[in-house]
Amino acid sequence: MTRAGAKIGRVLFTKEEIEARLDVLAGEIQERYAGGELTVVAVLKGSLFFTADLMKRLKIPVRMDIIEISSYSGGVTPAPSGEKTLSKYIADDVHDRDVLVVDDILDTGGTLAEVLGLLRAENPRSLATCVFLVKKRKRRLKVPIDFCGFEVKARDFVVGYGLDYAQRYRNLPYLAVLKGVGKSKRGTKTSSRRKPAAVKKTRRKTASGERTGDSRKKRRPRPVSSGRRRKRGGRS
Ligand code: IMP
Ligand code: MG
Numbered sequence: 001m002t003r004a005g006a007k008i009g010r011v012l013f014t015k016e017e018i019e020a021r022l023d024v025l026a027g028e029i030q031e032r033y034a035g036g037e038l039t040v041v042a043v044l045k046g047s048l049f050f051t052a053d054l055m056k057r058l059k060i061p062v063r064m065d066i067i068e069i070s071s072y073s074g075g076v077t078p079a080p081s082g083e084k085t086l087s088k089y090i091a092d093d094v095h096d097r098d099v100l101v102v103d104d105i106l107d108t109g110g111t112l113a114e115v116l117g118l119l120r121a122e123n124p125r126s127l128a129t130c131v132f133l134v135k136k137r138k139r140r141l142k143v144p145i146d147f148c149g150f151e152v153k154a155r156d157f158v159v160g161y162g163l164d165y166a167q168r169y170r171n172l173p174y175l176a177v178l179k180g181v182g183k184s185k186r187g188t189k190t191s192s193r194r195k196p197a198a199v200k201k202t203r204r205k206t207a208s209g210e211r212t213g214d215s216r217k218k219r220r221p222r223p224v225s226s227g228r229r230r231k232r233g234g235r236s
Helices: 015-032 048-057 110-120
Strands: 007-013 038-044 062-070 085-088 098-106 126-136 147-153 156-159 175-182
Touching: 007 015, 007 147, 007 156, 015 048, 015 126, 015 147, 038 048, 038 110, 048 062, 048 098, 062 110, 098 110, 110 126, 147 156
Parallel strands: 038 062, 038 098, 098 126, 126 147
Antiparallel strands: 007 175, 062 085, 156 175
16 A cells, blocks of 8 residues: 555544544543543554543543554554554553553454453453544454444544554544545455454563563564464454
8 A cells, every 4th residue: 555645535523523522522431430540541643632632621530551552564554464563561550440441443453452451461440441433344353342432434544633544644633534545435455454463561570670661671663473472362
């Protein structure tokens, strides 16, 4: 898939529509976690704007952590093997905490399934999910979604409000279809199709016993080779 021919198409949700939906979502989240403290884990990079705007609306005590994981090799097409790169893992202990994973979009579910698997192993008190978008499609992986912003068609490749194509268009304040990418009526293959794959948890302990994310150790993201994949989770 090349970048040539990609062009911003139909606007699906305007800035105002997104803001109105965020107000509703924040209300639902507050209601669920009223009286407690919430730990939001943002799945970067796509959920950056969504997480920030959502958190600003929450009137309950909130902590924040980050996971960075990517399905794409070179930012344009998914790695052929479906491998994912985990370049940042949570820095704080979430044991016995109420954790809400916030992601940009649920497509095959592979990314979120992996993230949930990693966090479940940390023994949080509760683990829930909030996604800005859900693609309407059949999914072999059943990923529980507790809070959802909008649904979009599976054939559309969407950009804006944090979502990218080859690392571009994240800064658009609205969500739009990217023309020339995705499954057109002629049946062009979409770049959003990908096989989920397991990733290896990379949090380490320092010599002093302190837990630390992998990004502190290595600056460059590491693809996870098939030999080190975990059996649980991914499809490929
Ligand atoms: P999944 O693992 O197949 O659920 O894919 C989730 C990830 O794929 C998202 O977090 C996005 O980064 C990316 N993705 C899937 N569909 C789109 C799209 O339409 N536009 C931009 N990114 C997408
Ligand atoms: Mg993502």
